[in-house]
Amino acid sequence: MSVSLNMLGQAIADGLLTGAVISLGAIGISFTMQIMRFANFSHAELLTWGGYLALVGVGFIGAGLPTAGLSFGLGLVAATLLAMLLTGALAWGVDRLVFRRLRRSGAHHLTLVFASFGVGLVLRHVIVLFWGHESRFYTQELQIAIELLPGVRVMPDQVFILALTMIIVLALHLWLKHSRTGIAMRATAESPALATACGIEIDRVIRATWFIGGGLAALSGVFVGLTPQLNAEIGGSLLLALFAAAILGGVGSLPGAVVGGLLVGLAENLMLLWVSPGYKQSMSFGVLILVLLLRPQGLFGERQEGDR
Amino acid sequence: MSSPLLVVDRLVAGYVRGLPIVHGVSVHVAPREVVTIIGPNGAGKSTLLKAIVGLVGVQGGRIMLDGRDITALPTHEVIRCGVGFVPQTNNVFTTLTVAENLRAGAHLLHGQGKALLGQRVERAYALFPVLGDKRHERARTLSGGQRQMLAMARALMTEPLLLVLDEPTAGLSPLLVDEVFTRVRELAAQGVAVLMVEQNAKGALRRSDRAYVLTEGRNRLEGAAAALLVDPEVAAAFLGGYRKAAP
Numbered sequence: 001m002s003v004s005l006n007m008l009g010q011a012i013a014d015g016l017l018t019g020a021v022i023s024l025g026a027i028g029i030s031f032t033m034q035i036m037r038f039a040n041f042s043h044a045e046l047l048t049w050g051g052y053l054a055l056v057g058v059g060f061i062g063a064g065l066p067t068a069g070l071s072f073g074l075g076l077v078a079a080t081l082l083a084m085l086l087t088g089a090l091a092w093g094v095d096r097l098v099f100r101r102l103r104r105s106g107a108h109h110l111t112l113v114f115a116s117f118g119v120g121l122v123l124r125h126v127i128v129l130f131w132g133h134e135s136r137f138y139t140q141e142l143q144i145a146i147e148l149l150p151g152v153r154v155m156p157d158q159v160f161i162l163a164l165t166m167i168i169v170l171a172l173h174l175w176l177k178h179s180r181t182g183i184a185m186r187a188t189a190e191s192p193a194l195a196t197a198c199g200i201e202i203d204r205v206i207r208a209t210w211f212i213g214g215g216l217a218a219l220s221g222v223f224v225g226l227t228p229q230l231n232a233e234i235g236g237s238l239l240l241a242l243f244a245a246a247i248l249g250g251v252g253s254l255p256g257a258v259v260g261g262l263l264v265g266l267a268e269n270l271m272l273l274w275v276s277p278g279y280k281q282s283m284s285f286g287v288l289i290l291v292l293l294l295r296p297q298g299l300f301g302e303r304q305e306g307d308r
Numbered sequence: 309m310s311s312p313l314l315v316v317d318r319l320v321a322g323y324v325r326g327l328p329i330v331h332g333v334s335v336h337v338a339p340r341e342v343v344t345i346i347g348p349n350g351a352g353k354s355t356l357l358k359a360i361v362g363l364v365g366v367q368g369g370r371i372m373l374d375g376r377d378i379t380a381l382p383t384h385e386v387i388r389c390g391v392g393f394v395p396q397t398n399n400v401f402t403t404l405t406v407a408e409n410l411r412a413g414a415h416l417l418h419g420q421g422k423a424l425l426g427q428r429v430e431r432a433y434a435l436f437p438v439l440g441d442k443r444h445e446r447a448r449t450l451s452g453g454q455r456q457m458l459a460m461a462r463a464l465m466t467e468p469l470l471l472v473l474d475e476p477t478a479g480l481s482p483l484l485v486d487e488v489f490t491r492v493r494e495l496a497a498q499g500v501a502v503l504m505v506e507q508n509a510k511g512a513l514r515r516s517d518r519a520y521v522l523t524e525g526r527n528r529l530e531g532a533a534a535a536l537l538v539d540p541e542v543a544a545a546f547l548g549g550y551r552k553a554a555p
Contacts, residue, residue: 199387
């Protein structure tokens with residue numbers, strides 16, 4: 001099958017948008033993996049929770065008047081901010097209830113990984129319990145696609161998502177680089193023992209990590225809910241892509257999670273030009289295996305001294 | 309002797325409950341005093357230091373700092389009470405720049421104003437000029453001696469009453485060993501008490517006020533450093549003298 005330039009352009013545009021959503025979810029996975037040293041398979045469900053918590057907010061205050069070609073207004077923005085806060089609190093609460101207890105009892109990191117599978121199932125089924133399996137929408141507004149380049153169409157919502165993702169990532173980067181808590185987080189990521197010898201309280205760093213990871217996951221979930229819709233499977237179906245992005249970029253690296261997310265999104269969408277959509281998930285798997293074989297520390301990951 | 313700053317009283321400590329490495333060790337440090345702990349490998353020297361700063365579980369005994377019981381405090385609280393700690397290995401954040409390492413060390417200065425932070429950072433660069441030259445470089449690019457300087461500068465950011473050093477000269481060239489000991493004396497002159505564990509017994513004893521010898525997790529000898537330097541048992545075991553024949 002020959003691929004036209006238009007189709008290629010559209011696939012790249014779609015890939016970047018999928019990638020932005022994956023990036024936001026992958027940041028939390030990458031940070032928890034670095035700071036708490038375990039792969040949290042329940043993280044993907046935080047996307048779903050964020051999406052539904054925003055839906056509850058929209059139920060109360062409405063999505064707001066559509067502005068500037070977008071399908072929503074300030075109502076959804078407010079609901080999303082609330083959902084980010086609540087999802088962060090949920091992530092932290094789960095840590096207090098499950099993961100922290102396991103850490104304190106000296107559990108092996110694999111025990112935490114298996115526990116996270118269980119937590120993920122519980123989180124997902126609570127959603128199903130309340131909202132069932134059918135799809136939900138924030139608004140019923142129709143959007144008119146804008147033609148960025150000849151044959152390459154994007155929705156205004158998608159442009160908004162991409163731009164907001166970039167702004168948030170940049171802000172987070174500056175915060176990690178310069179703020180007191182940001183430096184404490186990076187110090188703890190490298191060596192918790194040395195960080196605590198600096199007077200840094202590890203529990204606070206862990207709390208900040210969950211709030212950041214949970215908040216960004218919620219934002220990612222809302223973006224999925226906007227383009228195209230919300231259902232109980234949105235997080236679960238992105239799980240592999242999130243891990244592929246975090247590991248491709250390098251565990252613990254913010255630019256890594258972002259670039260990893262964009263590359264996985266691009267890879268998935270470009271593959272669709274040649275291969276049936278049924279194989280979409282296998283792309284993440286393929287990326288994951290290749291990275292682990294060729295560059296286990298990821299693109300931006302640093303091998304810490306003392307690592308073997 | 310002035311009233312002690314640090315009093316470690318019959319401390320029992322170890323990584324596993326019921327299997328202590330330190331068996332009832334007592335140590336004290338007065339303000340402005342430099343105290344060295346020497347002893348063979350496995351004597352529990354490092355474990356003792358880690359127990360003092362709360363990195364190893366205390367199973368018995370008591371630790372008092374400046375009249376306050378710090379025995380059961382978590383490490384970040386011990387640091388807040390006025391202790392600076394430099395571990396033997398992995399004592400700088402290699403992924404952070406030199407300046408960021410100092411910021412991490414100044415974590416507890418929060419709320420005391422940006423001016424104070426800047427002042428402490430500048431003082432660190434004045435004390436260790438090489439750090440100023442490399443302030444924007446990652447700590448992983450530093451040499452062993454520079455890392456030791458950074459680790460000490462980092463621990464001094466909070467102006468601790470007591471600086472705890474775990475083998476500060478390990479792996480350094482003789483010239484740098486001398487520099488580290490000179491720095492330690494300077495710090496004491498400025499009012500910081502120093503408690504350090506050292507393998508380089510001769511060099512450390514020459515620069516210390518008092519010293520303890522630990523063996524198998526217990527107090528073996530203690531006294532003025534000058535006296536221990538000429539003690540036949542110490543000389544035989546640690547200062548390169550003749551070893552006594554086995555009894």
